[in-house]
Amino acid sequence: MTTAAQIEELKTLVESGKVLTDADALQTYGKDWTKQYTPAPSAIVFPKTTEQVQAIVRWANQHRIALVPSGGRTGLSAAAVAAHGEVVVSFDYMNRIVEFNEYDRTVVCQPGVVTKQLQLFAEEQGLYYPVDFASSGSSQIGGNIGTNAGGIKVIRYGMTRNWVAGLKVVTGSGELLELNRDLIKNATGYDLRQLFIGAEGTLGFVVEATMRLERAPKNLTAMVLGTPDFDSIMPVLHAFQGKLDLTAFEFFSDKCLDKILARGDVPAPFESRTPFYALLEFEALNEDVANGALATFEHCVEQGWVLDGVMSQSQQQLENLWKLREYISETISHFTPYKNDISVTVGQVPSFLRDIDDIVSANYPDFDVLWYGHIGDGNLHLNILKPEALGKEDFFARCAVVNKWVFEIVEKYNGSISAEHGVGMTKRDYLQYSRSEAEIACMKAIKAVFDPNGIMNPGKIFN
């Protein structure tokens, strides 16, 4: 806990009014989208410059005060939760796009730039920032880097890591490092930039990031295909990947569609209903490509892998088809679901999903299990809704058991306990299912180098 005198000292490091300690602010900035923790920070500080961030980190070292970085607070692993009297460092006021470099196709951003802001800026330059996900309207670049955010276009463009040309970071000891200097080619030893991507603020804070942009895709076209079972999705993926450069290949179950249609603001893709749906997207660059997609669709129908389908004919229809997938997370969040974000290699997905499904349904037949995710990347989102008859505490106690089964299966498949949401606090105690003891020891040793006093987001990733 911080003392009143320490907070007064903190106030001298930033502009007037940029330290908050009122109950509302503590509640708002002390948490992310995970619901199972009670926020309890000591204060929220809003730096406006790199120098102020450095001063805050030095102050925290001097008094041994834990700092928690805070961006758009849309995380799902509690990496941005302050539940133990920490001081939250919010990047809301470091939200400027600093520079655009035409020849390098790069944008220099402060960490508080919202993902959508970068996407729109890229569009204005006739370019494209391809990392995209449902929370892009709120999430910030610093947070995306902290969790190496993925999303819906990873099959074509990769994760946030691929788009970071350079980083300026303030380490846990208050030092400013300029990492990779935005270079494409740089063979000068360890690429420290990569360590800070996905580190969840445990090594230092990103104070500036140079993000790469890409050629804007042309005539994006989506198809939603209804399949008779989950296994049929895999040959559909294979067939389309053999014909087209896909920009996305997602899936969701009919139970997810139920919830989306119940909202009343998203049209059904087609009249019939099927157990699972694949949503794929590609650039219809010319008529040949669109015809190739239709021929592949027909082939999938002939093989019995697809029962029904639709292809977007307009921007509006494209957006409506995407809503079927993108609205799932927000829509089911009102049911306070148990959530998990796991991955295996693509070829293993069907048996992996079946193993989890079997064990959950055999033990808890009353559980409403919803599957969706980025199947083209081997990334599944497992969500379970609480049965009405079951109390909240009982439900989450049972889900803790489900968690253990899921992670044991992940371990058996050599998969990841967190594909794209991060470890934070929610997965910290399960890290050994995806990382060896030796790897965890290396990670802890790296943390000690950058954060010798253990003040940077302690208790996240590992203890």
Ligand code: MLT
């Ligand atoms: C998604 O793919 O919709 C996001 O990762 C959020 C979620 O898993 O709920």
Ligand code: ZN
């Ligand atoms: Zn996702």
